[in-house]
Amino acid sequence: MHGKINDEYGPTFCIKPFTEICNTAKGSMKICCQTHKNLISAEEISTYKEAFFNHQKFKNLRNEILKGNKIDLCRNCYEREETTGSSPRIEYNRRLLKEDRKSFEYVRDTGLPIVKSLDLKMGNKCNLACVMCDPTSSSLVGKERQKYVPPHELDMGIGNDSQIQVDFSQDEFERMKEVAHNITAIKSTGGEPMLLPGYKDLIQFLVDKGYAKNIRFTTVTNGTVDASPMLHLMNEFKMFKLQWSIDGIDDIYNFVRYPGNWNSVTKKHKRVMATIRDKNYNNVKTGCSVAVSVYNINQISKIFRYAAYELGVTGSLDYNIVREPEHMTPGLAPTHVLEQSIEEFDNEIKVYMENNEDQDLLSSTDINFTNLIRSTINTANQDRESLIQKLHTTNNYFKEVRNMDAYEYVKYLKDIK
Helix, strand or coil, X not given: CHHHHHHHHCCCCCCHHHHEEEECCCCCEECCCCCCCCCECHXXXXXXXXXXXXXXXXXXXHHHHHCCCCCHHHHHXXXXXXXXXXXXXXXXXXXXXXXXXXXHHHHHHHCCCCCCEEEEECECCCCCCCCCCCCCCXXXXXXXXXXXXXXXXXXXXXXXXXXXXXXCCHHHHHHHHHHHHHCCEEEEECCCHHHCHXXXXXHHHHHHCCCHHHCEEEEEECCCCCCHHHHHHHCCCCEEEEEEECCCCCHHHHHHCCCCCHHHHHHHHHHHHHHHHHHCCCCEEEEEEEEECCCCHHHHHHHHXXXXXXXXXXXXXXXXXXXXXXXXXXXXXXXXXXXXXXXXXXXXXXXXXXXXXXXXCCCHHHHCHHHHHHHHHHHHHCCHHHHHHHHHHHHHHHHHHHCCCHHHHCHHHHHCC
């Protein structure tokens, strides 16, 4: 299917920039969640809807895509395709072709945009300050870095008054309602979506209007807020997926997703799973997302076992490489740690696929994820000395500010030289 899509529509064509409104918590816009930079700054935008249809930067980018040219903002997908044979670009194209070929062909034939999906950050309010996060995605990180400014060379983002907490305006919420009747997919992130007032309002609106039955809704959540009270609304959607961010087990989770508590969050995971089963909420799926970094590369198999066997998630398990800050790339880990982690994960996937007919837990990208991990070694080696220095400076910063010693939580960090 992937080869057929590329043969018919080209090896660089992506439907996302033509069909999805994707914002950031600070009010800027991206072409999709996979891009490493914004396309349009908040200062250039009057409304998301108007910018999506009419901003010249969107028009120029779409023209380049239609010409078959590679886009620098899309290099994450190109790299995934080279190393794994698949990418979110291919998955996006495949999904819309399957669900709404008419809209896909309309875009491809006319080059005109049409809103089919939303990727919304409804604010940056968050109760966690994950090690790889920045003030634009977590108000708690913003508060911390305003009080304890990181060393300048780390480029970790400095909290200021405008970044402490950013909320989705009521005007923008009303404009999203205007396109809701045509939407088939929504992804909501944050901040922590379940702490944001607009989140529940949006879900209730879509249910009340009858739009929910046509929409696949995905919420990427840190899992610290019990979703059980909202499951009856979530079950009204064509499909609703709770995607829990899990970047470690036990103490590694507590370090990476500070000030999270593993014992607390896993109880909430299991409560939600039990409620879904007991109430027969068959339209609600659960999954996990993993941001793989130098701090948790040795955890990827443990996270897989937790999601697949202990929880029995019914959605997907998505692995992604931490690319920013660059000094947290998994490629910096000692070679023996990387190779052991890769071998364990490959074996885990092999056993799972041999014993489970349902393969929905893993995409083709994740099945070949270890190829992507290996590619980070070359990236890290290009500026290894500088990246290692920044990593150790970061560890010292967290020890001073959070009283958490990275070298005690992640023993192999001491071997990175």
